[in-house]
Amino acid sequence: MTMVPVLLSEWTKVKTVRSTFITLIAAFVVTVGLGALISFFTNNNFKNLNASERANFDPTSLSFSGVFLGQLAIIVFAVLVVGNEYSTGMIRATLAAVPQRATLLLAKAVTVLALVAPVALVTAFVSFFLGQALLGSHEAHLGDPGVLRAVFGMAIYMTLIALFSLGVGFMLRKPVLSLGLLMPFFFLISPILSAVPKVKNIAHYFPDQAGSRLAAVHESTTISYGPLAGFFICLVWVVAALGIGLVLLKRRDA
Template identity: 35%
Template sequence: MNGPARSDGLLTGALRDAAGRRRAASPPSLGERLGRALAAEWTKFWSVRSTVVALSATVVLSLAIDALATATEAAHWHQQAPFSRLTFDPTSLSLTGLLFGQLALGVLGVLVVSAEHGTGTIRGTYLAVPQRWLVLVAKALVFGFVALVVGEVCAFAAFFLGQAILHGTTPTATLAQPGVLRAVAGGGLYLCVLGLLALGIGACVRHSAGAISTFVGVLFVLPLIDQALPSGLRDTAAKFLPATIGAAMTAVRLTPEQAGEAFSPWVGFGLLCAYAVAVGLLAAWLAERRDA
């Protein structure tokens, strides 16, 4: 009686051990690989000094320019023409600093990728995670999360600071008013997606100076080129510029001229997301085909 039972027990144990060895030998799932890549990228992101410097610069620039712009407007409010007073948008004014904070966040987005290519450490990253597109996804998720948090903190802090400076001198806004919460939250979303666009540019160019120059060109040179175009073409092209999209997203009311040059805030945001996704897909395609 004990012989067959003992044999069955040994067979069951052997099968269980074999199944365990097969599970141990099987490659990790996509979710496991992504989780490991995210943990590695999170550690690398916070281990370099440029991260803290760039994030600090984003906050400081956003709030400093915001304070300067709102204080200047408050000081000259009594000199404003009636039309300027009618079209005055205190929400948009208090978010002016985001248009400068975007530079620092964009530079950080570039460095998240280009710094590793510049030092050659990207080779070790690709040895640990052979799927190069997975590395870019992990970098984008880590950076995107941080950029979203910092962007929203900057947007809401700038709004409350700006309204405090304007209070008692000019009309002010509150989050309960129509369109204000959308504009403030949209400012943080704009910074986040613009930073992801910069990350994609950095992954495509792979050189910090060249990628940062490209990013600055997209923000500031393209609008200058647009101004040199014939009037009909200029208005059409302006709608597709990230700078125009950002201005529409952070405004509660647009002047008639601005309204003719801009998509609605959420349409513009969708277009900006499409830019970031397209550049990211191009970067992933290039990463799989180029040497590290």
């Protein structure tokens, strides 16, 4: 089977599921809203920051603070793209219609990419402009060095997280199991390990830590690499997740 009919089929399945648009809208609202709140309160309390905090202040990255929770909706969306079919048993019909497992995985990945990338791009720009407006005199401008790259980096990170979550969805198949792994990983394991001296250097290579470099303008005082390396680290996680997902798809669902 050629790619076009498979893509059309995947698009039809995704757009007819209500959770698709609910989760993507939630990702936008939470990311923009939380980033705006943090920017507002930071501006009001800027005088209380110490000298070190002011020296490392990154207004661009600050406006993207909401992605910490906003990515939750992106993860849920990507997991459900795969998990819904396994939960309902529809996956049997899908695999019968598309015997080429690589074609199926690629079609789902392209569908997720086509839906998440535009939402991520709009979310990144709206978060930036609203956040900077609320930062008042402490704002950054789109033409400042590194700022435009960071805005696009934020969108790229959200998109890569969606593809990574899709790969995990293929690996584990069940939505509850996939979310039960991804949620603790991003919201507990990564933040905790990054704060533990003996293992924090390892945690710095987790996808969310690498993604933080994509959306930052200033150099980090704790993470040794820059945005380009952060992109490739995230990309390696995505390729690994999708690659393992494809291997398991071929072995278990052959």
